Amino acid sequence: MSKNIKINVKHITRVEGHGDIVVNVNNGKIEKLQWKVVEAPRFFEAMVRNRSYEDIQLIVSRICGICSITHSLASTKAIEKAMGIEVPEQTDIIRILMHYSEQLQSHILHIGYLAAPDFFGVPSIVPLATKAGEVVKAIIRAHRTANQWSDLIAGRTTHPVTIKPGGFTVIPTEKQFRELQESLKQTMTELDTVANAMVNITDKIPKFERETEYVSLKQEKPPTYTFYHGDIISTDCNGQTVDVGNWHEVANEYVSEQSTAKWTKWHRDAYAVGALARFNNNADLLSPAAKNIAKKFCLEKGCCNPYMNTIAQLVECAHVVETSIEMIDKLLTKGLTEEHVIVKPKAGKATGCVEAPRGILFHEYEFDKNGNCIAADICIPTNQNHANIQKDFEKLLPEIIEQGQEAVRCKLEMLVRAYDPCISCSTHILDVQFTK
């Protein structure tokens, strides 16, 4: 029975940024199937030119409202490397704590506010409050704790102001760290509530698999489930890491006609980054509570169901919270000290690399002798996922084409959301046109 179906979703909802999906199936034959990024480009790499190194983090944190801390940290690491600035140990630990606050905030936002409505079959989190009240309360509490956590260390919930090359303008007091630690213990129970509720709806996670390359950071000294230090690894690398300074060889960026954002490829025609990629490369290094959650959902290393990225994020939430509780102990046992690093601008070029909640992020800058930026090159995780989303579409559509227009639209949208795309980072997205 030949049908003609047309779906037209312009600007996919419940994602950060603007993207379209175009599907054209004629008499059972797929004529067009595209994931398109239509965000207005903002040209950050051009805007930072001639700006002092002191202004860089302030500007580039604005690449993304959800992962502003990540962008600030990546740029600050690059500046420090370019100018030979040594970062003291306490600063390093507090920065990682700050970075973890954003992983929790962003993951909970995605799991609870953006993705969960799909699993529970509602259009947003608002009606979910009556359908699954306790879960929504746990999500909101965890989200608020994450925000207060960012606020405490970064000086603001969004767009940090305390980060500066070499250190912080101000750090929390021991009492404030202790209070934070208490709220994090509470967050562990909230994450349990969320995990237990999600286990009951795992049948709503589409069964779809496509083998691909997973790229993330890997830290060997000491072995850590890393978001902040380390080198580049992929599931196609046989354990051989690549120095972050050589990221161009990994990303191989190119401009696609489908997109205002650049696309990337490495060993294959597409690769994936994000929580599932980190999990597939580093799962054995997760904290005990995180491993428990993974087990509950039967999430194992080698998973190639992109929809499971949302579950990998939940696993990571437990990891960052549990690990932070320990890190605060370590900080307080040692006692907080005042660290002063003298920063003298000098000429240099370097890359700063960290894991954004949605995947590996590269920031590269070159400075003149006065510390003014000559050139910048930024490669954000969502861009690194675009080609992979396209490849997923190409395998998924033939498998579900018989399920009809509404199911197809829903699964394609859910797939895009599973990657937790941050399209305003890459430059905004979703228009679904479907003809069968």
Place this chain on the structure above:
Amino acid sequence: MSSSKPRVGIFDFACCEGCQLQIVNLEEELPELVSAVDVVEWREAISDQSDEYDIAIIEGSITRASDEERLRTIRKTAKILVALGACATIGGVNKLKNNFEMQDVKKCVYGKDADMPHLDSSPTKAIDEVVKVDYKIHGCPIDRDEFKYVMQSLLIGKKPEIPEYPVCVECKAKGNPCLWDYGQVCLGPIIRAGCGARCPSSGFRCFGCRGYVDDPNLNAAKDVIEKYGLTVEELKSKMVLFGSGASATQDCE
């Protein structure tokens, strides 16, 4: 029942969506606020989309001809238009690109592909450079309590009172040491308060995300830069960071 409530649409243009995030960050208060209105479109948080609304909240700056058209259509439909956050109110960091030729900006980012039609971009405009704006919620990002206050005011038909004094007032009230004494070029003396001086309170200079007060005392600013041995150029460089009105930087000379 819901038809008697004002219909609200939240729309975004070129920005980081961090201001919408502050609305989500109202946490438990969000459902309460949402229940007082009828949210007919909010792409980042809900699936519904609509062409009928009374209040349009606009986030982001305008950087493409097609976006100007979309904004004009929204303005025609909306009774009240609110600009949300620095990108919308003053252009924000997006205005930094206006310091360069557009072709140079495109070449810098997209190289040989710069002329592909879908990568087209124009100099950045704040919302009021394209259409009439009724109310502005300042900041990068906005302050969620101020957002709540402005929305509450609009719902009861009252004009929201936004501070017309500079950040220094709030900073001094908090007892913070002046960052100028620590060598920082802080824009507190000329930038609109209402943020609670958050940045200077964290030891970081005010960089002007809330825009200038209505009548910035630029002569005083000149006295300050003289006292601290700075050049007008150095001050101007900090002033353009968040696009806080090119005309004021000219008055500075």
